Amino acid sequence: MKESNVDVLIIGAGPAGLMAANWFARTGTNYRIVDKRSSKIFAGQADGLQCRTLEVFQSFGFGDRALKEANHMLEISFWEPDGKGGLYRSARLPDSIPGISRFQQVVLHQGRIESWFLDAIRKWSGGKAKVERPVLPVRLEVDESKVEDPDAYPISVLLKTLDENEGTPEQFGAKIANGLFRSFEGDQEKYYKDAKNLANDDSLELVHAKYVMGCDGAHSWVRRQMGVEMEGESTDYVWGVLDSVPITDFPDIRNRCAIHSADSGSIMVIPREQGLVRLYIQLRETPRDPATKTESEMGKNEQKAIEKGRVDRSKITPEVILDNARKILSPYKLDITDIKWYTAYQIGQRVAPKFEKFERIFISGDACHTHSPKAGQGMNVSMMDTFNLAWKIAYVAKGLASREILKTYESERLGVAQALIAFDHKFSRLFSGKPALPGAIGNDGDGISLDEFHSFFAKGNEFASGTIVDYDDSVLIDKSAGKAVAQEIDKDVVLTISPLAKNISIGRRFDTAKVINQSDARPWYLTDCMLSDGRWRIVNFAGDFKQVPELSKKLNWLGEYLAGESSFIKKYTPPGAKVDSVIEVLTVHASKRVETEWDDFPLAFRPRDCAGRMDYWKIYVDDDSFHEGHGHAYEKYGIDREVGAYVVVRPDGYVSMVEPLGEEGIEKIAGFFGGFMIEQKVPPRTMFEEIETYGADSYGRPVLGM
């Protein structure tokens, strides 16, 4: 039996696990990722990519792949019974709310998304980091005496490498890929017993980890080791899913559609890449399993929540699903070809009450929240879980920040999961219920009110976009300079706004705006200059410093401060590392570009590296471009050109602070970083030596030296 140490062990290589691996590869953090299956999935599963997810993909350099390969889903159509045995289109809505993001929702199958992550991981790690498959975790033990020691490896996980057959999940109906029997458990108990007798079994490895991430799905083994049980409920609504190319005279088959039939249930249409369409089809009558059949899979409390019995999946075939679809869509005709995948599920909403243990073991994604798939949330929220967590673990594992910041994972993401569950609870009931008669206002007895449905859909799309997640005050978010501002549309939504930046919400993601590079006049989305590479950013909105002498003074003061020895940025940057490798200062000024000279900016804002190469990609201007118009960034962010502001943005793109220009603001920012950063006295730790010297970032800019 092998034995080894690793900083982070990720269990499960679905979207949540791969997002974590991608972060660790990107930041040069020591990690491993294992998955019990032999290969990534090739069809089916999740398919929707929300606005915020696309923003994050863009920040890792592969947003363009999504935009190019996926179907762009722009419009929702609502179809209702017309009372005469037919259906009519009752409304159209944009699928993504205009202006909410640079991107709109797109759809394509999960296997492609996993490929992009694998390609990115290969790139960041120079080909060294790989998913280890099929590898099953069989035992997890924690030495509780060591959990507070940042240098300790208190968790021991016994890993078993399976042979190919063991790692290949059984699929029911071998001809068509389906999700009915997708998850397989592996017999951990058996391997554990074997392990006791077979200490020199080469297929076993005892891994000592500082941190373990459970990204192992709804039946999470890691969650069970933590002793955490899901809480929530199941419903009587059963839905089938079918990925195929439909042959139909239904005119809106390439739109997202919510179709309520009078008596036969509902359909959601999700048009996909390459002419495919996913149909979510309500199955009104489905044979059920006796409830006892699921006992081996779930804890006892969970079992209680599923009193109504699970669907007997063996009875569900593409034909059964298609028959239901035809009834709902009648009088329109429906045939299908190119069936790629199908599955069925019973709607339920469940969430784990705890997302971590000892700030050492964490669960993410389906392992801590499961719900109905129709709003396209599961994969997105799962990836956002580990997008929130992994950079924090990286900072702690590399000795840059204190373990204190790990508390913010649960405090930030548990609320998101709970909001998701509440959203899905309402969404799925509105979707699965019978519709009211046409023209009815309000809830007509048993029926679902159209008005309620449409308005919930519109509001729901804001939530579903992933862009309005708002993290609370914590060691990583300082809302003290902001005021609570209730939103006009929904008074329950309260933003925290500094008067210095009236359209930047502290705690939400830093939205993008087009700005112009001072050195070469190229327009950039500002966030494309703030990639997810592990760095904090201070965006120095320096204002119109050529016209306002006070702003010019503050710009020069900051230049001197940053060049000086007392700079907090230097304090938290490892000796020998690049000056901008932990906290980067980007300048966005508001003077005219052609009235501003390169020499107007102190060298600290355009530093040279050890070889003398200058960084020409740190100074931007809110000005007209030759070909793409004016970004009006100051207006978009609500920043006064004669006042300016510092905006502190976390490595994951969320706004930590908005503070005034000059000494006062910098002192407060220094204090903020002092709350969790660790003074650096030794050179940086990185897993992949060449991580920062591969030559170029994702958008053609150089990666300079130290």
Add this chain to the structure above:
Amino acid sequence: MKESNVDVLIIGAGPAGLMAANWFARTGTNYRIVDKRSSKIFAGQADGLQCRTLEVFQSFGFGDRALKEANHMLEISFWEPDGKGGLYRSARLPDSIPGISRFQQVVLHQGRIESWFLDAIRKWSGGKAKVERPVLPVRLEVDESKVEDPDAYPISVLLKTLDENEGTPEQFGAKIANGLFRSFEGDQEKYYKDAKNLANDDSLELVHAKYVMGCDGAHSWVRRQMGVEMEGESTDYVWGVLDSVPITDFPDIRNRCAIHSADSGSIMVIPREQGLVRLYIQLRETPRDPATKTESEMGKNEQKAIEKGRVDRSKITPEVILDNARKILSPYKLDITDIKWYTAYQIGQRVAPKFEKFERIFISGDACHTHSPKAGQGMNVSMMDTFNLAWKIAYVAKGLASREILKTYESERLGVAQALIAFDHKFSRLFSGKPALPGAIGNDGDGISLDEFHSFFAKGNEFASGTIVDYDDSVLIDKSAGKAVAQEIDKDVVLTISPLAKNISIGRRFDTAKVINQSDARPWYLTDCMLSDGRWRIVNFAGDFKQVPELSKKLNWLGEYLAGESSFIKKYTPPGAKVDSVIEVLTVHASKRVETEWDDFPLAFRPRDCAGRMDYWKIYVDDDSFHEGHGHAYEKYGIDREVGAYVVVRPDGYVSMVEPLGEEGIEKIAGFFGGFMIEQKVPPRTMFEEIETYGADSYGRPVLGM
């Protein structure tokens, strides 16, 4: 010795040869491509991609790679002597003229561009098509009795596979890649003699080809076999080129700059990807070779043109070039790091008087035009040569069109080459000449007038963009419906315009505009729905057919005509091939999208394939979008919403005709195709069986069946 047949043999795998190979792979045409070098280039050479080239890359599905990896060059700065020993910025201009194209000029090294082609070729051919290296052509013979027989293989080329050492060009100064001794000739005479004695030498292959394309550079072996000699002249101006990361206090180093010094010559600055900068540096004093030294490389007529002697390249080092640069740039300082490549060249302009022989052997790119590199034209015009030629050869080789269309290669491209030579002649003299004193109006004695220089630069950028190439009337371009319209800016530029489409120039490339897909509300650039896949397009600008009954009648008439047996499109489509595989009809209407139903369009505009899959990607509308505004396509093209028009677009994106809607227009279009298309009676010929069934086009849309 092996012996084989091939439809097309391409000699030379630089950008021109790879563009041809890409076209043939894309269209499933039987071809081979050989190159005498062992590997593609890794540094240096050409680096500018003009607007039209990017449009073409986009049409092959990899424009995004250029936009992502390359440096976007937006601004030109002009620097002149200030008369006090210094330099001053005399003007700024946009590098690409705003509105001239969807794209702006970008720069990165040629090796990356070749990679995109190789990736595309791999994709289109399912991995089957490869560049054969190092393979040297040693003999070419034509059986003149067979050149008019479309099924014959009248050209025999003897190919010699070299060993790796023979195929690796010697580089002077092994530490730094340079272009001084890049081209190597191979000793064809020797191999030919060997061949006579060694008929069973396995390294030799006798290839019988229908067509041969010489894409083998300035010293083209194919051109010499054709007996064609370059015509033109050389100048006394010698320039060095240096790719490096500059360390300088010159403020505009990330702009394209034209810098004239008072006495030390000129520099052109080309900022590149990854922080690199290419400097073109005039070398005032350079040792020359005796002219006789070049005799083995060139024909005798060419020799005469180079009376002044060539540069002694062995004396040119990076240090020599840098020293010149420092003098020109003074008083600004210049150091460099990361030298990637350097070379030197003597400015000359030469063009071949003939581009083909027997309409069987063709030369393209540097093989038929060479000039100064500073306007970034060489690689672009070279690729546009074969982009113009290869689809025509594909049509003839596949029996779809008569050999008549091959005449249009020389008639269309010789004029472009001559215009290029004239442009470069003026451009390089303005650049290399001494500047006038500051503030001087007009040409001050020996000096170059600033005004003349700037205005030529601005006009030149229109030419350089590649978007204003205008092909004459021919079997492939019918200008009869157009009127000559002289342009306001330059009266010498005369467009041919139909009153039906006031902003579409017949003979020029079909420019793009944003339209909305009728079926799913997605905005597309119309040209992204007209990819370079070998198909002709008839764009049916159907107008506001919901409001104008006459237009509705014409739409329905065309639907019936296309569905009927007498359709000319059916006549020219091989039996068993997809209905849209030779000529595709795209509809762009001008009614409101939400007032138009899918069923309003006859099935011919939204055909089903053999499996019943419907094509939802053929009907577009000029309307508002949810997120990207209104494309105003009718306005942009100058088409009246109440009149409409048919626009016939060639496989390479050039406008062949603009004709009126309805029977009259269709009759004229049918007559046009009748001029060169061949009625199809047998199933299609394709090299790669699965070419049209790989599932998706480059932008996520399906490729449907027959």
